[in-house]
Amino acid sequence: MDTPYVSLSEFNYVIERPDCTLGYNLNSGNFIILDQLSCQVLRAEVAIEQLPSDSLGFLESAGFLVRTNERKAIELRLSKFRKPTFYSHIVITPTIACNFRCGYCFQNDMRASDQMSDEIFDRVIEYLIGSVSAEHRNLKLTWFGGEPLLAIDRIEQFNVKLVKALGVAKMPIQDMITNGSLLDESVTQRLIVMGIKKIQVSFDSVVFKKGTHRGIVNEDGSPSIIASNALKAIAAGLSIVARVNVDARNTDLIPKLATALDTVGLSRCAYYARVDDDNGGANIPIRYSSTNRIPIIEVVDESHVTISRAEFAAREKQLLFNQANFALLLDKLKPRLHFCGATDGSMMVISPLGGVSRCWNSAGRVDEEICNILEPNALETLGLGPISEQWDSYSAFDHDGCRDCKVLPLCMGGCSHPRTMLEISQPPCTPVKYYIDDLVRYVGTHLSIEGRKQ
Numbered sequence: 001m002d003t004p005y006v007s008l009s010e011f012n013y014v015i016e017r018p019d020c021t022l023g024y025n026l027n028s029g030n031f032i033i034l035d036q037l038s039c040q041v042l043r044a045e046v047a048i049e050q051l052p053s054d055s056l057g058f059l060e061s062a063g064f065l066v067r068t069n070e071r072k073a074i075e076l077r078l079s080k081f082r083k084p085t086f087y088s089h090i091v092i093t094p095t096i097a098c099n100f101r102c103g104y105c106f107q108n109d110m111r112a113s114d115q116m117s118d119e120i121f122d123r124v125i126e127y128l129i130g131s132v133s134a135e136h137r138n139l140k141l142t143w144f145g146g147e148p149l150l151a152i153d154r155i156e157q158f159n160v161k162l163v164k165a166l167g168v169a170k171m172p173i174q175d176m177i178t179n180g181s182l183l184d185e186s187v188t189q190r191l192i193v194m195g196i197k198k199i200q201v202s203f204d205s206v207v208f209k210k211g212t213h214r215g216i217v218n219e220d221g222s223p224s225i226i227a228s229n230a231l232k233a234i235a236a237g238l239s240i241v242a243r244v245n246v247d248a249r250n251t252d253l254i255p256k257l258a259t260a261l262d263t264v265g266l267s268r269c270a271y272y273a274r275v276d277d278d279n280g281g282a283n284i285p286i287r288y289s290s291t292n293r294i295p296i297i298e299v300v301d302e303s304h305v306t307i308s309r310a311e312f313a314a315r316e317k318q319l320l321f322n323q324a325n326f327a328l329l330l331d332k333l334k335p336r337l338h339f340c341g342a343t344d345g346s347m348m349v350i351s352p353l354g355g356v357s358r359c360w361n362s363a364g365r366v367d368e369e370i371c372n373i374l375e376p377n378a379l380e381t382l383g384l385g386p387i388s389e390q391w392d393s394y395s396a397f398d399h400d401g402c403r404d405c406k407v408l409p410l411c412m413g414g415c416s417h418p419r420t421m422l423e424i425s426q427p428p429c430t431p432v433k434y435y436i437d438d439l440v441r442y443v444g445t446h447l448s449i450e451g452r453k454q
């Protein structure tokens with residue numbers, strides 16, 4: 001693939017500042033200061049051959065000049081991470097039940113009160129013991145739901161068994177995704193004892209309403225139960241991330257959401273995420289053919305509350321630029337080095353009934369499961385069935401929009417689930433695609449150089 005000929009990277013940006021000219025390369029993620037000649041070369045005003053060899057070497061090492069087909073090189077780089085030999089991230093859904101019923105939740109049609117049985121827990125423990133004995137030490141275990149804290153006793157029993165089998169030193173890293181409403185002080189202490197260090201809670205409203213609105217504050221402006229639990233958990237030593245779900249009901253309230261988060265003291269650990277309708281836009285019905293129960297029911301998600309990707313991108317841009325959280329902005333310009341765990345095959349998600357799938361969005365959807373963990377040799381043959389093959393054959397490079405996309409190195413085709421499992425053709429574009437030029441200009445002009453803040 002390498003050629004002796006050097007050419008300009010297609011991912012170059014040149015940013016004029018009052019004090020200097022910067023270059024940014026979207027594929028390498030590098031920012032560099034450009035001298036006049038290099039700047040002219042990157043602008044294609046002067047031939048590359050005019051560069052002295054040290055400048056040529058520097059621009060090449062920083063990714064601004066290339067001798068390869070860059071898109072082929074990206075594809076090759078990603079393929080190296082596909083199909084690892086073991087699952088390093090195990091997501092356990094001890095229950096699909098939830099004490100909230102949020103209008104947009106994709107699991108609402110799958111609710112059941114079952115909690116994971118000892119038999120299933122024992123199979124997971126067996127897998128973890130096997131991985132640790134094979135010297136696979138960087139294991140991560142995430143508790144997911146439904147609302148996992150409805151099954152706190154079961155999670156505790158699992159941990160007692162696992163510690164007994166592995167010893168404290170070899171325990172996997174554990175975290176949890178919860179709505180936060182049950183995360184009181186005693187539950188927090190129990191999680192800390194289990195070694196769970198990181199928790200994601202979520203909000204979707206300014207004002208809290210039990211069972212339906214995950215608000216940040218109460219009617220009287222005091223922190224809601226979720227906010228107050230999160231604050232106490234932080235004080236107790238847990239790391240908290242607060243996700244704010246954005247849809248048509250609250251998109252105009254984003255400034256109020258931001259103020260409420262600021263008032264209660266959670267804005268520094270918060271991020272905003274678009275409620276997904278899996279189809280790239282809003283108001284298009286999607287057909288799911290799965291529940292976690294027979295008979296299979298066709299459920300039509302009207303997607304009535306979602307906002308389009310473009311609208312969310314505009315909101316995100318406004319928030320990011322106004323908050324001036326520079327580290328977050330800079331982070332948006334870092335290239336992704338691999339696909340998500342579902343796509344590269346390093347993650348498995350286990351439902352309360354033992355169904356094994358590869359993606360968070362597949363939790364509880366029987367027709368997206370690879371196998372059931374209780375089947376003989378289930379974990380040894382995970383890579384062999386048709387669902388695994390669907391995941392393994394997926395590549396963003398098979399899709400026209402992505403193959404030629406200008407932000408491909410930052411997005412890598414986004415979430416694979418809609419195209420892999422739902423046969424949806426629209427690309428699930430990152431919000432950054434909609435404001436990349438402004439983002440590069442903003443970061444480039446505000447970047448601190450040699451200790452000087454602009």
Ligand code: SF4
Pocket residue numbers: 340341342343358359360361414415416417
């Ligand atoms: S396919 Fe999408 S939802 Fe599934 S793990 Fe990957 S990024 Fe997440």
Ligand code: SF4
Pocket residue numbers: 396401402403405406407408411412413414427428429430433
């Ligand atoms: S999903 Fe959209 S933003 Fe991402 S690579 Fe594909 S076309 Fe580009």
